[in-house]
C-alpha cells in the first residue's frame with residue numbers, strides 16, 4: 214500500500230481548527246496510502262477526526278500541514294480552481310446529510326456536475342438517467358428531494374457522485390441517517406460500484422456491519438491512525 | 449460556460465419562484481413610482497408653461513406688497529384713481545383692468561353655487577384673453593353706474609342653469625339680484641389647477657359698493673400693445689405708482705409689477721419644486737424596494753450559502769458560481785425594471801389624461817431608474833454570493 218502506484222497518499226497531515234487559546238488539533242499527523250480499486254472503511258469514535266480527514270481527502274478543506282498527493286501530484290500546491298477541477302473530474306462526495314439542491318428534481322441534481330463539466334444537453338440527460346437507474350431510481354427522475362425518502366435521497370446523492378465516473382468515491386457516514394434496511398441497500402450499491410466499476414471507495418462509518426463491506430478498515434483515535442488492517446472476507 | 453451558467457441561473461430563478469417574484473416586485477414598485485412621479489411632474493410643469501404662454505407675453509400684473517402671493521396684506525391696496533392715472537399717463541397700453549375678488553354664493557331658483565366674484569371692467573376680458581361666448585360685455589353706462597349685471601363662466605352656468613342659456617336671467621348674489629348679460633367661453637383649468645370657468649365678473653363699482661364696501665383694488669392687469677415695450681411700460685408704471693403712493697427715494701416699492709417671465713418663473717418654479725418633492729418620495733420607495741430585496745436576500749443567505757457549498761463540492765469554479773448569481777441578479781432586476789417601466793408608462797399616460805396634462809416621455813429618468821434597479825439587484829444578489837463563493841466548500845456547506 215505504500216508503493217509509488219498509490220492513488221492517494223497522505224503524509225503527516227495535520228489540521229488545526231481555530232487559533233490561539235481556542236486552537237484545536239483535530240488531526241495530529243495522519244499517514245495513509247490508498248491504491249486504485251480499494252474499498253477502505255474509516256472507523257473510530259466520534260470526534261476522532263474522521264470527517265476532517267475525509268474533507269481533506271475530498272479537497273473540500275485544506276490541511277494545516279502535511280502532504281497530500283493525488284495520482285502523484287501534490288494537492289497543497291494547487292490553486293482553488295485546480296482543486297475544483299480535481300473534484301469535478303476525479304472525486305465524488307456523498308455526505309451524511311445528502312446535500313441535494315432543494316426544490317430541484319432528482320434528474321437536475323444528478324445533471325449538475327455534468328453541466329459544470331460542459332457536457333451537451335443530450336448526453337447529459339442520458340448519463341443522468343443512467344446513473345439514476347443504476348442506483349435503482351428509475352421512474353423517480355422528476356421528484357424533488359422533499360418527495361423522496363431518506364434512502365432515495367441518498368441514492369440520488371450517490372448517482373450525482375458517480376455520474377462523472379470519478380476515480381474515487383468519498384462517503385462520510387452515508388448510512389448515518391438511514392434505517393438498517395436502507396443502509397444495507399446503500400452499502401450493497403456502494404460495494405457494487407467498487408466491484409463492478411472499479412471506483413475506489415473511502416467511507417466513514419460507525420457500524421461494524423457496514424465496515425464489513427470494505428476490503429480494508431482504518432481506525433482513527435484522537436486524530437491519529439490507530440490501526441489499519443485488511444478485512445478477512447468480503448461481505 | 450456562459451450558456452451553461454445561464455441555464456443554471458434560470459433554473460435557480462425557477463426553483464425559488466417566491467423569492468424571485470418578491471425581488472422583481474420590489475424593483476417594479478420602486479421603478480414605476482419614480483418614473484410615474486417624475487413624468488407626471490414634468491407634464492404638469494409643461495402644462496403650466498403652456499398656459500402661461502397662452503396668457504400672452506404682453507401682460508403685466510400689479511399687486512400690492514413686496515412679494516407675489518400671500519404676505520401682501522401689509523401694503524395698501526390700489527385705488528380706482530390709480531387705474532385712471534395709468535390709463536391717462538402711460539402710452540403703449542392696450543388695456544388696464546382693475547381686479548377685486550370676493551367669494552360669494554350665487555343663487556338661481558333652488559340652486560346655489562359658491563364662487564369668486566371679480567369686479568373689473570371690459571378691459572379685463574381683453575387683458576385676460578377672455579372671449580364672450582354669448583350675450584355681451586358691459587356697457588359704459590353699466591360700468592360707470594355700477595349696475596347689477598354680470599358675465600358668468602361655464603362652470604357657474606352649468607351649476608345654476610345646466611345646459612340652459614343664462615343670458616337675460618337674474619341670479620342672486622348676497623342680497624342683490626344681478627342680470628346675467630354674457631357667458632364666457634370655457635377655458636378649463638388654470639396653470640395652478642384651479643377652474644378658470646368658475647367665475648362671475650361684474651363692473652368694478654358694483655363689487656366695491658355691494659360686496660367689499662370700499663374703494664380698494666386688489667390687483668391691476670395691464671396689457672401692453674407691443675410686447676417689446678413691456679420693460680419700458682414696467683418702468684413707467686413703477687415710477688408712476690411710487691409717486692402716487694408717496695414712496696421716498698430711498699424706500700423700496702410696496703407693490704410689485706410682475707412681467708410674464710416672472711409670472712412663468714414663479715409658477716413653473718412651484719411645479720418644479722413639486723416634481724422634485726414627488727421624485728424624492730418616489731426615490732424613497734425605490735430605496736424601500738431595495739431594502740426589501742436586501743431582506744429577501746439576507747433571509748435566504750443560509751440556504752444559498754449551502755447551495756454554493758454544494759456547487760463548489762461537486763466541482764464548480766468560483767467564477768462559475770459568481771457568474772450564475774450575477775446573471776440571476778441581473779435577470780431579475782432587469783425584468784423588474786422593464787415591467788416597472790411598462791407599468792409606469794401605462795399609468796402615466798392614463799393619469800396624465802385624467803389630470804389634463806401632457807405625457808412627456810423622459811428617457812433619462814427611465815434609464816436612470818432602470819440602472820439603479822439593476823445596481824440594487826446586483827448589490828444585494830451578487831455581493832453576498834461573492835462572500836460565500838470564496839469560502840472553502842466545507843465552510844459553505846457547514847453554514848448555519
Ligand SMILES: Nc1ncnc2c1ncn2[C@@H]1O[C@H](COP(=O)(O)OP(=O)(O)O)[C@@H](O)[C@H]1O
Nearest residue numbers: 230231237239258259260261262263264265266
Ligand atoms: N469547523 C470546526 N471548527 C472547530 N472544531 C472542529 C471543526 N470541525 C471539527 N472540529 C473538531 O474537530 C474534531 C474532529 O471532528 P470530526 O473530524 O468531525 O470528527 P468525527 O467525524 O471523527 O466525528 C472534533 O473534536 C470537532 O469538535
Ligand SMILES: [Mg+2]
Nearest residue numbers: 263264265385
Ligand atoms: Mg464525522
